[in-house]
Amino acid sequence: xxxxxxxxxxxxxxxxxxxxxxxxxxxxxxxxxxxxxxxxxxxxxxxxxxxxxxxxxxxxxxxxxxxxxxxxxxxxxxxxxxxxxxxxxxxxxxxxxxxxxxxxxxxxxxxxxxxxxxxxxxxxxxxxxxxxxxxxxxxxxxxxxxxxxxxxxxxxxxxxxxxxxxxxxxxxxxxxxxxxxxxxxxxxxxxxxxxxxxxxxxxx
Amino acid sequence: xxxxxxxxxxxxxxxxxxxxxxxxxxxxxxxxxxxxxxxxxxxxxxxxxxxxxxxxxxxxxxxxxxxxxxxxxxxxxxxxxxxxxxxxxxxxxxxxxxxxxxxxxxxx
Numbered sequence: 001x002x003x004x005x006x007x008x009x010x011x012x013x014x015x016x017x018x019x020x021x022x023x024x025x026x027x028x029x030x031x032x033x034x035x036x037x038x039x040x041x042x043x044x045x046x047x048x049x050x051x052x053x054x055x056x057x058x059x060x061x062x063x064x065x066x067x068x069x070x071x072x073x074x075x076x077x078x079x080x081x082x083x084x085x086x087x088x089x090x091x092x093x094x095x096x097x098x099x100x101x102x103x104x105x106x107x108x109x110x111x112x113x114x115x116x117x118x119x120x121x122x123x124x125x126x127x128x129x130x131x132x133x134x135x136x137x138x139x140x141x142x143x144x145x146x147x148x149x150x151x152x153x154x155x156x157x158x159x160x161x162x163x164x165x166x167x168x169x170x171x172x173x174x175x176x177x178x179x180x181x182x183x184x185x186x187x188x189x190x191x192x193x194x195x196x197x198x199x200x201x202x203x204x
Numbered sequence: 205x206x207x208x209x210x211x212x213x214x215x216x217x218x219x220x221x222x223x224x225x226x227x228x229x230x231x232x233x234x235x236x237x238x239x240x241x242x243x244x245x246x247x248x249x250x251x252x253x254x255x256x257x258x259x260x261x262x263x264x265x266x267x268x269x270x271x272x273x274x275x276x277x278x279x280x281x282x283x284x285x286x287x288x289x290x291x292x293x294x295x296x297x298x299x300x301x302x303x304x305x306x307x308x309x310x311x312x
Contacts, residue, residue: 022252025252025274026248026252028272028274029225029248029273029274030245030248032224032225032226032271032272032273032274033225033226033229033244033248035271036226036271037226037244056243056244057243057244057245058243058244058245058246059245060245062243062245062246063245063246063248063249066246066249066250067249067252070249070252070253070256074256
């Protein structure tokens with residue numbers, strides 16, 4: 001049968017599910033704290049001592065809510081860093097592609113797509129950067145940048161059927177893979193945002 | 205009111221040397237003459253936040269025959285931040301005392 005402390009720690013871990021790394025760390029620290037408090041209890045290490053230690057510690061949900069407030073800023077910073085790296089890598093990949101694929105034909109779309117996709121992504125990134133304190137604006141900027149980059153990626157699908165050499169195809173594949181990772185990161189961030197928003201509401 | 209100064213209080217509690225969460229809370233309680241008997245759990249998010257900000261560093265340690273625990277230390281930036289918050293607090297508390305009529309306006 002689980003003790004009071006074990007139940008408390010399980011609850012804390014559930015409430016901190018938005019950041020598994022933080023949950024591991026905080027649960028370990030809190031366990032150490034609570035066990036020490038029980039050992040220091042003048043009335044002995046009993047289930048009642050566990051209950052008193054947990055009561056003095058405070059509600060797990062309130063602690064998780066405090067962590068959520070801090071985590072949301074950290075997650076935003078990570079997302080912007082990822083976005084900035086993605087934009088830079090996209091730019092480099094596009095410049096290299098133009099260098100390799102520019103066949104001089106007036107009908108060639110590649111340089112046009114690359115140029116405007118990057119500008120759109122850059123504008124999106126800048127909007128996100130300046131709106132970093134407002135999640136709705138940041139999200140819109142992030143989505144704009146991603147959408148522009150994805151359009152560029154889809155339009156360059158001709159690369160794969162054109163029999164282009166591997167050193168041309170590989171950077172494009174790498175870029176699309178990176179965008180998929182970025183999208184997954186964005187989806188995870190949205191999920192955590194939802195969890196932290198719920199915790200904020202619960203903690204205030 | 206205490207909530208707004210929690211970071212400074214935690215930094216001050218670590219000024220004397222590295223300590224783990226439980227000891228930090230005990231230090232806060234005893235140095236405040238039991239006045240700051242805050243819910244103990246509120247200190248851990250603050251510790252984590254201060255570490256993320258580079259004001260504290262931490263490491264897991266296992267004392268001989270003891271439990272594994274995370275010990276926090278003030279970084280150089282943390283020391284500077286504490287000095288800065290102390291100055292701000294001095295200005296604030298002198299101003300409040302002057303307003304409440306127990307002291308003359310500060311600086312004189």
